[in-house]
Structures are given as C-alpha cells and as structure tokens.
Amino acid sequence: MSTSKISLCLLLCLSFFTCINSDELQILLNLKTSLKDSKSNIFSSWVSNNHFCNFTGITCNSNRSSVQEIELSNRNLTGTVPFDSICQLQALNKLSLGLNSLYGTISKDLNKCVKLQYLDLGNNFFSGSFPDISSLSELQHLYLNLSGFSGVFPWTSLGNMTNLVSLSVGDNPFHPTPFPNQVVKLNKLSWLYLANCSIEGQIPVEIGNLTELINLELSDNNISGKIPSEIGNLVKLWQLELYNNQLSGKLPVGLRNLTNLANFDASANFLEGDLSEVRFLTNLVTLQLFENQFSGEVPAELGKFKKLVNLSLYTNKLTGALPQELGSWADFDFIDVSENLFTGPIPPDMCKRGTMKSLLVLQNKFTGEIPASYANCLTLERFRVSNNSLKGTVPAGIWGLPKVTIIDLALNQIEGSITKDIENAKALAQLFAGYNRLSGELPEEISKATSLVAIELNNNQFSGKIPxxxxxxxxxxSLKLQNNMLSGSIPESMGSCDSLSDLNMAYNLLSGQIPSSLGSLPTLNSLNLSENKLSGQIPESLSSLRLVILDLSNNGLTGRIPDSLSIEAYNGSFTGNSGLCSQTVNSFQRCSKKSRISKDVVTLIICFAVGTAILLVAIPCYFYLKRREKDDRDRSLKKESWNVNPFRELILTEDEILDSIKQENVIGKGGSGNVYKVVLSNGKELAVKHIWNADPHGGHRRIRSSTPILGKRAQRSREFDAEVQTLSSIRHVNVVNLYCSITSEDSSLLVYEYLPNGSLWDRLHTLKKLELDWETRYEIAVGAAKGLEYLHHGCARPVIHRDVKSSNILLDEFLKPRIADFGLARIVQSNGGKDTTHVIAGTTGYIAPEYGYTSKVDEKSDVYSFGVVLMELVTGKKPIEPEYGENKDIVIWVCSHFNSKESVLTLVDSSIPETFKENAVEILRIAVLCTARQPALRPTMRSVVQMLEEAEPCNLVGIVISKDGATKKIEGKQSEKINLDS
Known part of the structure; x- marks a missing residue:
C-alpha cells in the first residue's frame, strides 16, 4: 500500500475517533444540564475544553476514547435522567446514580444500554413503573431499592440476566405478586434484597438452588407458610432477614447448616417449636426472634457463642433458664427476653466487657438475686427486671449508674434500701420499684438525680421522713409513695415540683398540716393523701387546683372544707375526718359562726342580702315583661321550677341563662336539643345544652310546646343523666368543663365552658379547613388522645364515651382540643362488668364493628372511633364519602391503600406539605392499629398516646445506609418490648 493511502487511512481513523469523542463529550454535557448539583460541586470539571475522561465521576477505557463508567452516586443530585442520550455511550458498562434525589419516569431507552453490567438507581424519587430491561443480558448488579417505582415489576425480564450477582429491588410499592420464580433461577446471585416490595405466597423450595447467596432479605412482605428446609443449602449466608411476615411452623431442619450466618431475624411472625436448630449457628452476631410462638428452652450452646452481641426473644413462650455464660465473650450490646416464662437466675456476665446498654428481662419468672456485676456496667441505659421473683438486695452501684434512664424493679421480692449512690444517676428519668420489700429511709441524695420524671416506690416498707x-x-x-410507713410532715418544698401531676402518699404515717404550697402546683390533677395522720385545716390554696382525683379521707383534719371543694365531684374525699365542717356537704356538721364568720364574710353576706333584695324587687318586673312576649317557648321555660346544681365555682343566675335560650343564640343542634351561646353580665361566655326530657310516649318535647303533659309526669332524659354523672366528676385539660346543671320537671340545661373555635369536624370539613396546618392537627390528635386516655385510665372507674367523633372534639381559642358530648357515656361498674345495650350507640362511620355481634361495650370501641378521627385528620376526608364505594367507609378505604408506600402517600391530605407527609403516614399507621377489626388487637388509649408522642414530627429521622454496594433504607426495627400499660 502506498504511503499516501496509509496516510489517508490514518486520517480517516483519526476523524472517526474525533467524531466519537465529540459525541461522548456532548452526551456528558447534556447529562450535566439535566442534573443539578446542590452541594458537592461535582460538575465543576465538566467543561467543554476539558477531556471528558478527566470529568469527576467518569472512567474511560484504556485508550481514553470511550466512557466505561459513570459513578455519580450519593452526590446530592436532583433532576431527571436522559437515558435516551446516556445509552448512546457504546462502551458504558457501569451507571451508578443511587442515593440522590432524582425523579421522573424511566423510559424504555434504558434497554439501549446493552453493555451495562452495573446499574444503580436506588434511593431516589422516581415514579411510575420500571420498564422491561430484557436486553440488558450482561447485567451483574441491579440496585433499584427505595427508588419510588410502583406498578408491576417486570420480573420476566430477569430471565435473560443469568450473570446477575446482586439484585436489590426492595422498599418499592410494587403491585402484590407471588414469589417470582425467575429469581430462583439466577444461581449466581450472592445478594438478594426483596424486602418490603409486596411479595405474597410462600418461599419456593427452589430457593435452595441459590447456593452463592451471602445475603437474603425478604422482610416486610406478606409471605406465609413454612420456611422451606432447602434454605439449609445456602451455606454461604451471612445474613437472613425474614421478619414481619406471616410465616408459620417450626424452624426448618437444616437451618443448622448455615454456620456462616451472622445476622438472623425472623421476628414478628407466627413461628413455633423450639430453638434447637439455632444452637449450631456459632457465628451469630445478632439473633432476633421476638413476637412469635416459640417454646422450650434456649439452647445452652448460645452461652458459648463468641460473637453474639444482640439477643431479642421477647413475647414468646420460652421456658427454662438462660445460659449463664450468655454474652460474656463479645462486646455484648443488649438482651430483651421479656414476656416469656424464663426461670432461674439472670446471667451475670453480659456486661463483662463493659459495653452493654440494655438489660430487659421483665415479665418472666426469674429467681435469685440481681447479679452484683451490673453495678459496674457504666454503659447501661435501660435496666428492667420487673415482674419476676427476684430476691435479695439491689447492688448499690445500680442506683447510681451514670447513663441509666430507667430502673424498673417493680413486682419482685427485693429487700434493702435505696443507697446514696443515686446521686450519680444524672440521666435517670424513671424509677419503678413498687411492690417489693424495700425499707429504710429515702436518701436525701435522691434530689441530685435531677432528670427524674417518675418515682414509683409504692407498696414497700420505707420509713422515716420524706427528704x-x-x-x-x-x-x-409522678410521685407514688403510697402503702409504706413514711412519717413526719409533707415537705413544704414539694410545692416547687412545678411539673408534678400525680401525687399519692396514701396509707402512710404522715403527720402535720397539708402544705399550702401544694396549691401552687400548676399541673397537679391527682392528689391522694388519705389514710395518714394529717391534722389542721385544708389549705384554701387547694381550691385553685384543677384536680381530677382528690382524696384526703381518714386523717385528723379539722375546720371548714373550702367551698370550691364542697362539690359532688369530691364526694367521699373527706370522710373519716370528724373535725371537718361544711355548709354544703350534708354528711358533715355545719360550721359554727365562730369558725366561719369573719369581717370579709360579713361583708359578703351584706352584699348578698342587698343583692337578694334587689332581685326580689326585680322579679315581678321581670315576669311582667316576659308575659308580654309572644314566644311560647320562653313562657314555657319561665313557668317551670328550676333547680341549680353547681359542679364548679361560677357566678351566674338562672335568669342570665334562661334569657339566652332563644333561636338567635343557637350554635349547634343535636338529637336531644339545641346548644346555645350565653354571655354573662361579666362578659364570660358559656355554652348551654338544652335537653327536653323524654315524655312517657317515647318522644321528645318540642321547644314550642307551652302546655305541660297532664296526668303523666315527664321522665328525666337518660342522656342528660349520663352526661351529668360523667362530666361532673371529671377534671382534665382535654375534657370539656361542665359548670352546673339546671333542671326542671320537663327539661334540663347543662352549662359548659364556651369553646370559640367550634368542632374539629367544622375545621376539617368546612371552609375553615385551611386554618389547620399539620403541626396543629398533630397537637389536636395528641390532646384528644390524652383526654380519652384519662377517661379510660385516669378515672376511679373507666368512662366509655361511646360517641367519639370529630364533631365531639371541640377547640378552644388556641385550637387545643376538648372531648365533649357525653350523652352516650357510661361509667364502667366497679365490679368489672360492662354496660350493655340493645341499641347501637354512636354515629355511622365511627361505630366499631363489634356492635354487629355483641351488646357489650368497652374501651376498645372508643379506640376504634378515635382511629377514625385520626384518619380524618390525615386524609381530610369524612368517615363516609361516595368515593369509597357502596357500603364502604374511611377505614376500608384507607386499609385498601396500604399495599404500597406510593398508594399510602396518596391518602395524605394534599394541603399537608411534602415535608410532613411521611409523618402523616406514621399517624395513619397508628389509626390502622386503632381500627383493627378484632377489639383485642387494638391498643389501649395509653398505648395510643405513647405512640403518638413518639411520632412527633421533629422526632422522625430516616436513615439510609449502603453495605457492599447494596443501598437500602433501615426503618428502626423494634428491639425492645415496652410495657405500655405500666
């Protein structure tokens, strides 16, 4: 070939490569324009006068002529991905864009990237379905987890990817599908992450063919049936995660073969049988099998495991003793074996290496003493051994552990005293040691544990003075010291405990006077000082408290009972104090003039007499004017004889109320009558509910009726009696205040506090809706929950509301909620029986399903109704809407969307900002728990309050990690069983 021809050929080749280089440069610059770099400034090198092989994140082939890899993961990128141009990079074999904030749909142009061996789009915000990628036959690593894809995943396209080593498509709201058979044919797989992607059915026996697997994660799906014994073929497994499914049966024979297994989690299933197969898994680091039905003993071999640091077996039926060497070999972290039937001693050496954080063995049958070794466990944060049969004394150092936040020793047979070491417990928030045999004096040093929120030392043998x-x-x-032998006086300094809400010192030997400083406690709502030797007068300062529970009975108190405490709500609160007197409580002697008349009182009496004289003069004039009015209703009301029954201190007259019972003042209507707004002469606003008593024929008297029923005496409304009985005894910030009742033969009036912002229903379902931002909705949810919690758990006898709904949650001037309308409430009888009725009580859409098959009503019915209210708060929808479909309500509608994350997010009210939607979904999950069809599966209101408080918007943190190239989201798996009802 001539020299000229060779030169021409070289020139053509050079032109060709220059063209290729120019094309690839332009493709990368096009990618740059599609993506925004918010923080890392990664694109500063991506300029046209720089060779593209020098671009940050770009790797070229050996002769620097073509792009082979694009590595832009975890770079804070936003924008859409132009696959149509990217896939024109002919040599591209790696595209890594995971852990960014990319969005949009994925086009079918992705199929043109036929050389790809590595594709990572995980942890992004894409939408729509993921396309068929059958042409990517060279793919070895595919990461799509937590990427936002939905719809039907193209499992069939995996059939061509016989070289696939890593497959991670979990945490996406795909349509439900049986376990994909295409996956078990990929016998080169070493990493398989299919958690939380709507897989149903059973694990196929062919899973045993994937013998190269190191990681297998199938958690958070709807997988049922047994774990196939073929899983024992996966001898290279390092991690096996099966938690939160519906698996049943025993741990399969052959599991023992997985001797390389470090992390095994099959918690929250229905597994049963013993743990014998686990005894061979000597390389375990974490073992979590909680919330199953396992029985039998923990294999003794676990005590020899050299790497085990995390053991969680709570809520099973396990028996026998724990291996005594358990946790003594490695840097042990925590143990939770609560709610089983374990016996024998607590293993002593789990904190041998000084790294343990939690020891949780509550609600078992452990015996022996608390091992002394834990007194030196300076890393310990949670120490819970309650409800066992432990004896002996508490090692002194435990009282003063520097990081411990809870010490729970209750319900044992522990003796000894609380030592001075407690002054070192600077982080201690909860001290529970009730129902033991502890004795001695309470140390002064307890005041140095300044983080204390709750102290419960009741039912022990403590003596001496309160520090x-x-x-x-x-x-x-909360301070509970009842049922001890404490003596001396109640410290005046207790009035400085500004956060105190529950104080119980009953059944002790306390003497002296009740400190007046207790009246300055702003949040105190329960005070029990009964069965002591207290003397002197009841301090007037207690009148300023909003006490739910007050019990001063069986002491040696003398003098006058303050008028504001002489109300029906406190009946029985003063019995057993023979020296007390009262002008209003019939069971006490009347106070003598000497004991009760002072100059101020004389002045008040004179003023009252003058006022009465004026009133006597005004009454004839008043009736004369009223007779001239045409309104039959008003004349009817005035003809009746009224009886005022006060429950709280309030200055008003019957006339001020009766004058306002007219049409123009109606602010609400109900089945039993109207609600009126009343403004007193002093400017105070009230709400008055007017209830006509039921007539003998079953109807209600109409407000225009001016002729009384002749020959029959009208019967008192059962609704009225129920509401008065309930509300008159209740004091809680989230329950509406009832000031008094005014009754006559034909009708009754209930006088409440007036709440200017109406009901939650008005705010959610009328034009006022936009005024409720998410933070306010959350606070309303928590406040209303606390009100119901008090009704169920804080009253002497539980109160069942029976008509919980958004229209019965009223809002004050600060949009703080009050539970109202107790017309259907019933107080649970002290003998434990529940009220029964053959009439379904409540409102359609809120009524619990058990009303359909039982006449018994309990607190769980209120929990269901409250769950509906939570759904209203999150979705902004009414309980009954046409869009739900025929015979369906909001509960069915919400639950039908819980098949995928994307579907759940669509339920959230569009007015709630994007930043709070994840939080709103958390509240919706609580609502779903509350509306479980079986009452036994619903949480108590106490549990609901705790869950809501834990879901506070500022407390929600998402954690995203990457391990061995597979990115995924970890969503705070529960590692401790908390007894929510304790």
Whole structure:
C-alpha cells in the first residue's frame, strides 16, 4: 500500500475517533444540564475544553476514547435522567446514580444500554413503573431499592440476566405478586434484597438452588407458610432477614447448616417449636426472634457463642433458664427476653466487657438475686427486671449508674434500701420499684438525680421522713409513695415540683398540716393523701387546683372544707375526718359562726342580702315583661321550677341563662336539643345544652310546646343523666368543663365552658379547613388522645364515651382540643362488668364493628372511633364519602391503600406539605392499629398516646445506609418490648 493511502487511512481513523469523542463529550454535557448539583460541586470539571475522561465521576477505557463508567452516586443530585442520550455511550458498562434525589419516569431507552453490567438507581424519587430491561443480558448488579417505582415489576425480564450477582429491588410499592420464580433461577446471585416490595405466597423450595447467596432479605412482605428446609443449602449466608411476615411452623431442619450466618431475624411472625436448630449457628452476631410462638428452652450452646452481641426473644413462650455464660465473650450490646416464662437466675456476665446498654428481662419468672456485676456496667441505659421473683438486695452501684434512664424493679421480692449512690444517676428519668420489700429511709441524695420524671416506690416498707430536698426535682411528674410507713410532715418544698401531676402518699404515717404550697402546683390533677395522720385545716390554696382525683379521707383534719371543694365531684374525699365542717356537704356538721364568720364574710353576706333584695324587687318586673312576649317557648321555660346544681365555682343566675335560650343564640343542634351561646353580665361566655326530657310516649318535647303533659309526669332524659354523672366528676385539660346543671320537671340545661373555635369536624370539613396546618392537627390528635386516655385510665372507674367523633372534639381559642358530648357515656361498674345495650350507640362511620355481634361495650370501641378521627385528620376526608364505594367507609378505604408506600402517600391530605407527609403516614399507621377489626388487637388509649408522642414530627429521622454496594433504607426495627400499660 502506498504511503499516501496509509496516510489517508490514518486520517480517516483519526476523524472517526474525533467524531466519537465529540459525541461522548456532548452526551456528558447534556447529562450535566439535566442534573443539578446542590452541594458537592461535582460538575465543576465538566467543561467543554476539558477531556471528558478527566470529568469527576467518569472512567474511560484504556485508550481514553470511550466512557466505561459513570459513578455519580450519593452526590446530592436532583433532576431527571436522559437515558435516551446516556445509552448512546457504546462502551458504558457501569451507571451508578443511587442515593440522590432524582425523579421522573424511566423510559424504555434504558434497554439501549446493552453493555451495562452495573446499574444503580436506588434511593431516589422516581415514579411510575420500571420498564422491561430484557436486553440488558450482561447485567451483574441491579440496585433499584427505595427508588419510588410502583406498578408491576417486570420480573420476566430477569430471565435473560443469568450473570446477575446482586439484585436489590426492595422498599418499592410494587403491585402484590407471588414469589417470582425467575429469581430462583439466577444461581449466581450472592445478594438478594426483596424486602418490603409486596411479595405474597410462600418461599419456593427452589430457593435452595441459590447456593452463592451471602445475603437474603425478604422482610416486610406478606409471605406465609413454612420456611422451606432447602434454605439449609445456602451455606454461604451471612445474613437472613425474614421478619414481619406471616410465616408459620417450626424452624426448618437444616437451618443448622448455615454456620456462616451472622445476622438472623425472623421476628414478628407466627413461628413455633423450639430453638434447637439455632444452637449450631456459632457465628451469630445478632439473633432476633421476638413476637412469635416459640417454646422450650434456649439452647445452652448460645452461652458459648463468641460473637453474639444482640439477643431479642421477647413475647414468646420460652421456658427454662438462660445460659449463664450468655454474652460474656463479645462486646455484648443488649438482651430483651421479656414476656416469656424464663426461670432461674439472670446471667451475670453480659456486661463483662463493659459495653452493654440494655438489660430487659421483665415479665418472666426469674429467681435469685440481681447479679452484683451490673453495678459496674457504666454503659447501661435501660435496666428492667420487673415482674419476676427476684430476691435479695439491689447492688448499690445500680442506683447510681451514670447513663441509666430507667430502673424498673417493680413486682419482685427485693429487700434493702435505696443507697446514696443515686446521686450519680444524672440521666435517670424513671424509677419503678413498687411492690417489693424495700425499707429504710429515702436518701436525701435522691434530689441530685435531677432528670427524674417518675418515682414509683409504692407498696414497700420505707420509713422515716420524706427528704426535704425533694422540691429540687423540677421535672418530676409522678410521685407514688403510697402503702409504706413514711412519717413526719409533707415537705413544704414539694410545692416547687412545678411539673408534678400525680401525687399519692396514701396509707402512710404522715403527720402535720397539708402544705399550702401544694396549691401552687400548676399541673397537679391527682392528689391522694388519705389514710395518714394529717391534722389542721385544708389549705384554701387547694381550691385553685384543677384536680381530677382528690382524696384526703381518714386523717385528723379539722375546720371548714373550702367551698370550691364542697362539690359532688369530691364526694367521699373527706370522710373519716370528724373535725371537718361544711355548709354544703350534708354528711358533715355545719360550721359554727365562730369558725366561719369573719369581717370579709360579713361583708359578703351584706352584699348578698342587698343583692337578694334587689332581685326580689326585680322579679315581678321581670315576669311582667316576659308575659308580654309572644314566644311560647320562653313562657314555657319561665313557668317551670328550676333547680341549680353547681359542679364548679361560677357566678351566674338562672335568669342570665334562661334569657339566652332563644333561636338567635343557637350554635349547634343535636338529637336531644339545641346548644346555645350565653354571655354573662361579666362578659364570660358559656355554652348551654338544652335537653327536653323524654315524655312517657317515647318522644321528645318540642321547644314550642307551652302546655305541660297532664296526668303523666315527664321522665328525666337518660342522656342528660349520663352526661351529668360523667362530666361532673371529671377534671382534665382535654375534657370539656361542665359548670352546673339546671333542671326542671320537663327539661334540663347543662352549662359548659364556651369553646370559640367550634368542632374539629367544622375545621376539617368546612371552609375553615385551611386554618389547620399539620403541626396543629398533630397537637389536636395528641390532646384528644390524652383526654380519652384519662377517661379510660385516669378515672376511679373507666368512662366509655361511646360517641367519639370529630364533631365531639371541640377547640378552644388556641385550637387545643376538648372531648365533649357525653350523652352516650357510661361509667364502667366497679365490679368489672360492662354496660350493655340493645341499641347501637354512636354515629355511622365511627361505630366499631363489634356492635354487629355483641351488646357489650368497652374501651376498645372508643379506640376504634378515635382511629377514625385520626384518619380524618390525615386524609381530610369524612368517615363516609361516595368515593369509597357502596357500603364502604374511611377505614376500608384507607386499609385498601396500604399495599404500597406510593398508594399510602396518596391518602395524605394534599394541603399537608411534602415535608410532613411521611409523618402523616406514621399517624395513619397508628389509626390502622386503632381500627383493627378484632377489639383485642387494638391498643389501649395509653398505648395510643405513647405512640403518638413518639411520632412527633421533629422526632422522625430516616436513615439510609449502603453495605457492599447494596443501598437500602433501615426503618428502626423494634428491639425492645415496652410495657405500655405500666
């Protein structure tokens, strides 16, 4: 070939490669324009006068002529991905865009990237379905987890990817599908992540063919049936995650073969049988099998496991003793074996290496003493051994562990005293040691544990004085010292415990006077000082408290009972104090003039007499004017004889109320009558509910009726009696205040506090809706829950509301909620029986399903109705809407969307900002728990309050990790069983 021809050939080749280089440069610059770099400034090198092989994140082939890899994962990128141009990079074999904020749909142009061996689009915000990628036959690593894809995943396209090593498509709201058979044919797989992607049915026996697997994660699906014994073929497994499914049966024979297994989690299933197969898994680091039905003993071999740091077996039926060497070999982290039937001693050496954080063995049958070794466990944060049969004394150092936040020793047979070491417990928030045999004096040093929120030392043998320094505990909310042998006086300093809400010192030997400083506690709502030797007068300062429970009975108190405490709500609160007197409580002697008349009282009496004289003069004039009015209703009301029954201190007259019972003041209507707004002469606003008593023929008297029923006496409304009985005894910030009742033969009036912002229904379902932002909705949910919690758990006898709904949740001037309308409420009888009725009580859409098959009503019916309210708060929808379909309500509608994350997010009210939608979904999950069809599966209101508080918007943190190239989201798996009802 001539020299000229060779030169021409070289020139053509050079032109060809220059053209290729120019094309690839332009493709990358096009990618740059599609993506935004918010923080890392990664695209600063992506400029036209720089060779594209020098671009950050770009790797070229050996002769720097073509792009082979694009590595832009975890770079804070946003925007859409132009696959139509990217796939023109002919040599591209790696495209890594995971852990960014990319969005949009994925086009079918992805199929043109035929050389791809590595594709990572995980942890992004894509939408729509993922396309068929059958042409990517060279693919070895596919990461699509937590990417936002939905619809039907193209499992069939995996059939061509016989070289696939890593497959991670979990945490996507795909349509439900049986376990994909295409996956078990990929026998080169080493990493398989299919958690939380709507897989149903059973695990196929062919899973045993994937013998190269190192990681297998199938958690958070709807997988049922047994774990196939063929899983024992996967001898290379390092991690096996099967939690939160519906698996049943025993751990399969052959599981013992997985001797390389480090992490095994099959918790929250229906597995049963013993744990014998686990005894061979000597390389285990974490073992979590909680919330199943396992029985039998924990294999002794677990005590020899050299790497085990995390053991969680709570809520099973396990028996026998725990291996005594358990946790003594590695840097042990925590144990939770609560709610089983374990016996024998607590293993002593789990904190041998000084790394343990939680020891949780509550609700078992452990015996022996608390091992002394834990007194030196300075890393311990949670120490819970309650409800066992432990004896002996508490090792002194345990009282003063520097990081411990809870010490729970209750319901054992522990003796000894609380030592001075407690001054070192700077993080201690909860001290539960009730129902033991502890004795001695309470140390003054307890006031140095300044983080204390709850102290429960009731039902022990403590003696001596209550430390005078206890007022230094500024965060203390609950102090329970009842049923001990404490003596001396109640410290005046207790009035400095500004957070105190529950104080119980009953059944002790306390003497002296009740400190007036208790009246300055702003949040105190329960005070029980009964069965002591207290003397002197009841401090007037207690009148300023909003007490739900007050019990001063069986002491040596003398003098006048303050008028504001002489109300029906406190009946029985003062019995057993023979020296007390009262002008209003019939069971006490009348106070003598000497004991009760002062100059101020004389002045008041004179004013009252003058006022009465004026009133007597005004009454004839008043009736004369009223007779001239045409309104039959008003004349009817005035003809009746009224009886005022006060429950709270309030200055008003019958006339001020009766004058306002007219049409123009109606602010609400109900089946039993109207609700009126009343403004007193002093400017105070009230709400008055007017209830006509049921007539003998079963109807209600109409407001225009001016002729009384002749020959029959009208019967008192059962609704009225129920509401008065309930509300008159209740004091809670989230329950509406009832000031008094005014009754006559034909009708009754209930006088409430007026709440200016109407009901939650009005705010959610009328034009006022936009005024409720998400933070306000959350606070309303928590407040209403606390009100119901009090009704169920805080009253002497539980109160069942029976008509919980958004229209019965009223809002004050600060949009704080009050539970209202107790017309259907019933107080549960003290003998444990429940009220029964053959009439379904409540409102359509809120009524629990058990009304259809039982006449018994309990607290769980209220929990169901409250769950509906939570759904209203999150979705903005009414309980009954046409869009739900025929014979369907909001509960069925919400539950039908819980098949995928994307579907759930569509339920959230569009007015809620994007930043709060994940939080709103958390509240919706609580609502679903509350509306479980079986009452036994619903949480208590106490549990609901705790769950809501834990879901506070500022507390929600998402954690995203990457391990061995597979990115995924970890969503805070539960590692401790908390007894929510304790």
């Amino acid at each position: 005078a320094s206890i007022g230094e505990l500024k965060q203390l909310s």
